[in-house]
Amino acid sequence: MKKAKISKRKTPHQPTNVSSSKRPKTLSFLEKMRARLSGGHFRMLNEKLYTCTGEEALNYFEQDPSLFNMYHAGYQEQMSNWPEQPVNIIISWLKDRSSSLVVADFGCGDARLAKNVKNKVHSFDLVSTDPSVIACDMSNTPLEASSIDVAVFCLSLMGTNFPSYLQEAHSVLKPSGWLLIAEVKSRFDPINGGADPNKFSKAVTDLGFTLKLKDFSNKMFILFYFQKKENQDSKKKEIAWPELKPCLYKRR
Numbered sequence: 001m002k003k004a005k006i007s008k009r010k011t012p013h014q015p016t017n018v019s020s021s022k023r024p025k026t027l028s029f030l031e032k033m034r035a036r037l038s039g040g041h042f043r044m045l046n047e048k049l050y051t052c053t054g055e056e057a058l059n060y061f062e063q064d065p066s067l068f069n070m071y072h073a074g075y076q077e078q079m080s081n082w083p084e085q086p087v088n089i090i091i092s093w094l095k096d097r098s099s100s101l102v103v104a105d106f107g108c109g110d111a112r113l114a115k116n117v118k119n120k121v122h123s124f125d126l127v128s129t130d131p132s133v134i135a136c137d138m139s140n141t142p143l144e145a146s147s148i149d150v151a152v153f154c155l156s157l158m159g160t161n162f163p164s165y166l167q168e169a170h171s172v173l174k175p176s177g178w179l180l181i182a183e184v185k186s187r188f189d190p191i192n193g194g195a196d197p198n199k200f201s202k203a204v205t206d207l208g209f210t211l212k213l214k215d216f217s218n219k220m221f222i223l224f225y226f227q228k229k230e231n232q233d234s235k236k237k238e239i240a241w242p243e244l245k246p247c248l249y250k251r252r
Contacts, residue, residue, distance in 0.1 A: 045071045050246030054126075054137045054159040061127045061135075068127035072109055086182035086221045087154050091116045093180070094150070101149040104172060106138045106165060107156025122148065139164035143172040150178045155221070157183060163203070163241045170208050170228065179209055179226040184247040188222055195242040197222065206239045208232050 045067060049057050061068045079085055091113060094103065099118035108114065111130050114121035122143060128135040134142065139161060151169035159165070169179055181204075188197040201211050201224065209226035216222055 043074075046074070047246065049158045051160060053161045054139055054165065055161075057159060058126050058135075058137045065127050068125075068129065072129075075109070082220050084218060084220070086218075086223065087112055089223065090152055090154060090180055090182065094119055102147070103150045103152060104141070104143060104148045104169070105152045105154070106141075106169065107153060107158070108133060113152060113154070119150075139168050141168055141172065145171050146174045148172050148177060149174055150180065152180045154180075154182045155184065157181065157244060162244060163239070166204060166207060173228045175228055175230040175232075177228045179204070179224075179228065181224040181226070182221050183224075183244075185216070185218070185220055185222050187245045187247055189245075194245045199240070199242045200224075200244075203239050203241045206237045 048060070049071075052060075094101070094113075094117045101119050103113070103117070103119050103121040105111070105113045105121055105123045108121075108123035108125050111121075111123045111133050114123050114132060122141075123130075123133045124136055124138055124141055125133055126135060126137075127133075136142065138156070138159075151173055153165065153169070157165065166179070173179065186192065186194055188194050188200065190196045197214065197216075201214065204224070204226055205211055208229050210229055211224065212227050213225040214222070215225075
């Protein structure tokens with residue numbers, strides 16, 4: 001009579017003890033990002049971008065550029081729920097004007113603006129996912145002073161130092177050049193903690209612009225159309241910039 005073979009179960013590998021001195025005390029910000037950003041969810045990174053400076057955000061993405069792709073996957077998911085996207089309105093605005101106008105797209109994302117107009121477009125963002133996109137801090141672009149005709153900020157005034165982005169735009173714009181700003185409407189809702197749109201417009205005009213149009217007609221976003229003054233005041237004004245409310249997305 002044959003003896004039944006008895007299978008020997010392998011004892012699960014037990015990890016060796018690691019001294020507490022070698023264990024990381026806290027997870028780094030990037031490790032937290034990897035742990036929490038899954039399935040296109042980008043709330044944590046979105047909040048970080050609204051509550052840090054542009055330079056800090058640039059450093060985060062330089063350490064791990066894959067976070068940029070995760071952020072924009074979540075961003076596109078959010079945008080898919082909007083009935084209309086502001087970049088399309090800006091594209092139409094440009095198509096109604098001369099294609100000779102040189103454009104700077106601050107915070108271009110996937111460079112959709114550049115891909116849909118005939119104009120020469122300088123596309124800037126924190127990470128370059130396309131050869132046409134220049135990775136930089138938007139407060140310090142490689143453009144020369146008075147070299148562009150249109151500066152665009154489409155949902156990209158995210159850093160706590162956003163006034164420095166607009167100062168950069170003012171510097172690189174030609175006299176009479178256009179500044180187009182599209183932002184989430186809730187950021188300009190004073191009743192619910194948002195900035196007063198009139199105070200924001202006043203700050204931008206004090207920088208050296210004239211407000212030409214303020215469009216509140218859309219449910220999701222607001223559009224500002226400014227034009228750079230031809231004759232700049234030699235005396236620099238103390239500008240009272242309002243704090244822009246972060247646009248934080250709720251967990252679904």
